[in-house]
Amino acid sequence: MLFLVLSGCYGEDDKSHHNIEEKNNYILQLSSSEVQIREPNAGYSLNDVDIIKKGNDLLVIANGTPRILSNPLVKIEGFIYKVLGEVQPFSNAFIETDIILSDESEMAFIEEQPFFNVKITEFKEDVNKPLEWPKPSSFNIEQYNNEILAIKSLSNDTRFVRHLANYIHDYDKKRDIVSLYKNNYLPNCSSAEHRTVDIKGDNLNFKSKDTDTTVNKLFSYLLHAPSAIYHMYAPSPDNNIVGKATIGNGWLGMKERAMYPYGYRGFNGFLHEKMHNHGFNHSGGMTSGLDQVIPKYYENNWDNYFDHTFQVNRSYPILISSKSDNNGFVFEFFDKNQTITNVELNEFIIAVNQNVEILKVVLIDDSNNKKVIAPNDSGIIGDSKILFFNGAFSVIPSKLNEKALSKLYLELGGTYNDKSGIIVMATSTKHPEVQAAIFKLIGGEG
Incomplete structure (x- = not known):
């Protein structure tokens, strides 16, 4: 996981090769784009965005995520440039430029929404139990993407993160927060159904556990990107469990009817299972309990919450x-x-x-x-x-x-x-x- 941290040095003493950009106030313009060639069930990380030099006058922003990048920022040789336009999901956007670059020129995409991350290795079936754990369809992948993008937008909202931090801190004193889960909504999983699988490649690892401190739980929620295969979950019709996942890296699976646009408006099953991948079980408030924090916080704007275009335009x-x-x-x-x-x-x-x-x-x-x-x-x-x-x-x-x-x-x-x-x-x-x-x-x- 790469988090770009700007140096704060903007080349004030050496702007000789940026005279063109001084005239246009450090603005670049997207000229064209193309859809990336990728397997339909390929996974992704939400950090799969890069800027690449192609020839002497062409830059490419490669967006390997389902995110829309609106007027993104890039850093080139210590200067920050705003790129006018939208980079669409899983696409390459081209920028024609007069910036004088060499093969050694330093370039980077600037992440403006660093919080909440995933690392999906693949969308696939469990070959040992393909009927219970089938491969996600294109519609199911879109369901997962909607859940992920909605949570990411909200997780970079200062007021929500303050609300979340207070929830984690007060969890043991405010059991009423989880009463809705206990009394009204379908149980989503059983810890006995979980098995731990060790997959390397966590990158920056903020895995946590139920007994961790408030700040470690918060950092895990915001920063950890567990590696997981995403299945669908299709048990017998009388099974009311809506999802399962490993404790830590491994896999995650949800029922189709438990995710947007169906789902349960008072309960976010995907977030519950995703937090299992972070290392949490059921006793610390980061699965049961947290799975209702977002629905209760956003209950009056449910459809807007899942509308990625709306969230991008609002931001x-x-x-x-x-x-x-x-x-x-x-x-x-x-x-x-x-x-x-x-x-x-x-x-x-x-x-x-x-x-x-x-x-x-x-x-x-x-x-x-x-x-x-x-x-x-x-x-x-x-x-x-x-x-x-x-x-x-x-x-x-x-x-x-x-x-x-x-x-x-x-x-x-x-x-x-x-x-x-x-x-x-x-x-x-x-x-x-x-x-x-x-x-x-x-x-x-x-």
Whole structure:
């Protein structure tokens, strides 16, 4: 799993080979596209997006996912470019450019929605039990895609993640959250039916378990991409189990009627099973209980929740860049669209995991004035690993490649390892469609 973290260095001292892009304000234009040639039942990762150089004047954004990428961002030789247009699912989009590039030029796709990930190895049947575990049809694959894309859109929403973090933290004290599951809805699986399968290739591994801490569960939900084969589940008609999955890597299978557009509006069976692939069983709130958090959160906008085009058009992403600085990290904010006047980010989540400690949060303005910020009342949860700020301060994003108007500095303590990281999210009270999110892996830098 690749999470691109911007360096914060935009080549201010060397713009000689970017004179053309200075004229057009770092804008590139899609010129054409083609559908990728792939097997109908091929799997994918939600991070399967790349930018490729083809010849001296042609770039390709290769989108190997079911996502629509609207006005995507790419980084070329330290500069950020907005690409006008939409890159359709499982397609290659071409960009004709006058940027002078060499074979060694550094290029990368910038992920603006880093949270919630999958790694589907293949859509296929279980050859040992093909009647019970058949191969997903094209319609079934679309069902899975709808479930995955809907959860991903919501999982990059700051307010929902705050709601989710509070749910995880309060799970043991708020059993009423799971009463709907216990009393009204069909049971979805039995832990006795699960078997653990070890498949290598997790990439960045945030596998978790029921007894883990609040922040480790949250990091697993947002970042872990378990490897799994996706089946359909077709047991006997009197079987009311709607899905099964392995604990950890392996496989996952759902009944057709348990997913959108059918499904149960108070219960998300796919998320339940997907969380089993993360390593969770039934006792920690990350399967039973969590499977109702999204339906209850989004119950009045059910069809919009599953409408990927609607979610893409609604979204107003803000780019966050990061760079190390002394004993901490600086985060800067950039608005690629500039269509909302004076966007003001004033709701924030900051979270760290492992043995990392947040010692200080500092707001720095464009004159380098510094102000230490304290979380809001009741804004510290998860052993002080997760901080919420709601109106305590605000940040106005800058234009791409320009000096940041204001930025956040996080002073950190503790010890780092190869899974240590920081999550920063932000939104606007006035414009909740505005969303900013980044994960910064800091292991080895402390």
